[in-house]
Amino acid sequence: MxxxxxxxxxxxxxxxxxxxxxxxxxxxxxxxxxxxxxxxxxxxxxxxxxxxxxxxxxxxxxxxxxxxxxxxxxxxxxxxxxxxxxxxxxxxxxxxxxxxTIPKDGIVGKTESPGVEHMEKSRSDGRPVILALPHSGNWDAAGVWFVDWLGGPFMTVAERLKPESLYRRFLEYRESLGMRVVPLTGGERPSSTVLREWLNDGRSVCLLMDRDLGSSGVPVSFFGRPTTMPGGAALLAAQTGAALHPVICQFREGGWRLMIHPEVPLDGGARLKDRVAVATQGVADAFVDSISAQPEDWHMLGRIWSDVQRDPPRRGVS
Incomplete structure (x- = not known):
């Protein structure tokens, strides 16, 4: 038995x-x-x-x-x-x-990018950029726009989904859009090492940051409540000199909008740990600003605050 x-x-x-x-x-x-x-x-x-x-x-x-x-x-x-x-x-x-199946020009042409001048300045200074995004709008469509803006691929990280065939399906999907994807775990080398080498070669990175999937996140205040966010983006920026830009994706009628924020400075103190903490909080603050403007596009169906549980079931609804 x-x-x-x-x-x-x-x-x-x-x-x-x-x-x-x-x-x-x-x-x-x-x-x-x-x-x-x-x-x-x-x-x-x-x-x-x-x-x-x-x-x-x-x-x-x-x-x-x-x-x-x-x-x-x-x-x-x-x-x-x-x-x-x-x-x-x-x-x-x-x-x-x-x-x-949508032509690239059809996506790029229907994407607004207010604040793109902030990233253009970083690029004109000869620096790669790290885009920090929340789960908002359509970040895959944003990736198509970013590949076009860069004139080449960027690198991102994907959670290792199960079964392996599903992970491979998502890998092929995102790489068909022009991205380069490394697994968060289970790769031949640590994802942080691969990303750091990519940035040191002058190429750019996109990372989702509003949900901490690990156990070593950075404490932040997010919408006035304590939580943690992954500190990898800020750490990579500090290690490589890349410019860290929060970008919040939104939907608009017939297209998309990317709210691009100014570079988050890495000047939060002498210690690397302090600089990463201050920069990660800066990203959280930028997320709050833009999510608040269009909260329906923030697709956070998971728990991110320890003191906020899901609502109870409605009476008569299963």
């Missing part, structure tokens, strides 16, 4: 992973073939269903948005914002499945 108990979860896990991979394969295979209008209506309908179902991700998103809006919204207003947030997240996935 004990042998059966041990094996059963593994079989279920493998079956679940296979179904997940098959679902993503179907998405990339089928959604990109749908007419744009039909795909939009289908994903909007799915987002409406997900919001009404009020699952754990939706309830965590609502709790996070309550913090991001300073607790100033009524529950009805917060519900409306959450629905917009779920629709925004659905738009990200609809575009992700279709992005490889």
């Amino acid at each position: 004990s042998v059966v108990v041990e094996k059963a979860p593994g079989l279920r896990a493998r079956a679940g992973a296979a179904l997940t991979d098959a679902g993503f394969a179907a998405g990339w295979g089928a959604v990109k073939l749908l007419p744009e209008g039909l795909a939009r209506r289908a994903f909007d309908a799915g987002a409406g269903w997900a919001a009404r179902r009020d699952g754990s991700g939706t309830r965590m998103l609502r709790a996070n948005l309550r913090v991001a809006t300073g607790g100033k919204l009524s529950e009805t207003e917060l519900d409306e914002l959450t629905v917009r947030g779920v629709r925004s997240y659905a738009r990200y996935w609809r575009e992700a499945f279709r992005l490889p």
Whole structure:
């Protein structure tokens, strides 16, 4: 009996992973073939269903948005914002499945980039740039714009998803957009080493920073509450002299917007640890400024504050 108990979860896990991979394969295979209008209506309908179902991700998103809006919204207003947030997240996935089929010029031409002069100054000084992003808008579309602006690829890091076939699918997808991807864990060499060498060669990097997946994050205040953020971007900037720029992706009607912030200085003290801490807080502050302006595009369905739990289930909703 004990042998059966041990094996059963593994079989279920493998079956679940296979179904997940098959679902993503179907998405990339089928959604990109749908007419744009039909795909939009289908994903909007799915987002409406997900919001009404009020699952754990939706309830965590609502709790996070309550913090991001300073607790100033009524529950009805917060519900409306959450629905917009779920629709925004659905738009990200609809575009992700279709992005490889959209001509690059069609993405670049529909992307606004207020603040791009900050990055242009860094580049004119002969420095590579590190873009620090939150999970907002469509960061893959932003990557297409960034590759075009750089005139070549940038490097980023990807979480090692399971099963391996799903990780490979995402790897191929992002590399088809012009990115170079290294795994966060499980690579032939540490990702930090690969990124540092890439920057020392004068090339640029993009890193998502608003959720700490490790155990050694940097303490910051984010929307007035304590949490941690990965300090890798600030550390790499300090080690290589690259310019650290927060960039927040947003959706707009028929296109995208990249809110590009000035370089975050690495002058927070004599010790490297202090400089990294101050710079990471600077990135968090920039995220707050732009997320606050369009919070529905912040796709944070995970827990990031230890004292903020997901909302309880609504009465009568499973």
